[in-house]
Amino acid sequence: MRFLPKLFLLLLASSLPALGFSLRVLPWDEQVAERKLSIVHGSTVEDIGYLHPGARSKAIKIPADAVGLRLDVNDRKGADGKPLPVKLRVPAGLKTALLLILPDEKSKAGVRGLIIEDDVSSFQWGTIRLINVTPKPVVFRWDKKAKTIAPGWKPVSISPGGKSRNLEVFLYLKDDLKKPLYSSIWEHRSNMRQLVFMVPSSNTALGPVEFKIVPELRIEEEAP
Structure with missing residues (x-):
């Protein structure tokens, strides 16, 4: 009967909702904002929508089981004819993501991504x-x-x-x-x-x- 506590914990974990996190995008300047970009995880392609260097984009929901989160640069292709990918590193414990898209002349894609915490619990109103x-x-x-x-x-x-x-x-x-x-x-x-x-x-x-x-x-x- 010793296996019952472990079985109970496994059942409880499987019943918990997969929350994931919310992601918004901020381009560094007008040139970056005009690039053709999309957020990709697994086989899912997310449209970012309108971008402006003075405002965050609409929120994109990233599920907890998302794999291979990246930024696809659709206006630059690789040797395989596919959009150039820019890998994104998600900080541990992230609640609400703000993806900064920065110009990068050393990258074939011409940009790089940096994700920072943007949750109101740490970045409060009036701050x-x-x-x-x-x-x-x-x-x-x-x-x-x-x-x-x-x-x-x-x-x-x-x-x-x-x-x-x-x-x-x-x-x-x-x-x-x-x-x-x-x-x-x-x-x-x-x-x-x-x-x-x-x-x-x-x-x-x-x-x-x-x-x-x-x-x-x-x-x-x-x-x-």
């Missing part, structure tokens, strides 16, 4: 999430608080809190906290979250760093 794509560590200051953001694709979130308001912000190099690289007034809203990429400036006359900001507003449900 600013910062990603430093410059080569140097920087310090972001708001109100009387500050955080260091190292180079790389690891997001750092800040939560200004309080009422919706205009928020004075500053950006410094970590090794020079006396002279800001940037200062401005940003909008803080409790029903908005902002994904902010800090990138090397395309016009150094305007400063060494520029920002790519992707805002998302929470849609409030109307009372019946």
Whole structure:
């Protein structure tokens, strides 16, 4: 009779729903947004729909039993005449995926994919999430608080809190906290979250760093 507990656990596991995860797509720029792309897992091809560098795409449901998740680049073919595939690595414990499609001149496909967590449990409303794509560590200051953001694709979130308001912000190099690289007034809203990429400036006359900001507003449900 010792096999009964194990049998019970197996039956319980088989009865649990396969949740999978939701995936949305964000192209890095207009050129990437205009590419012909699709999400593929197994024999299933998912249409991404309209892409814009300033907004996430529609959500695509990826089932828990999906295999071979990849991005197919339909406007570039391999020697076999099929679209060039770009493998996608899914971080462990992912709840809600945001797939960043980045230009990559070294790749035959011309792009690469990076999946980051985008779930509201970790990236809450009223939060600013910062990603430093410059080569140097920087310090972001708001109100009387500050955080260091190292180079790389690891997001750092800040939560200004309080009422919706205009928020004075500053950006410094970590090794020079006396002279800001940037200062401005940003909008803080409790029903908005902002994904902010800090990138090397395309016009150094305007400063060494520029920002790519992707805002998302929470849609409030109307009372019946």
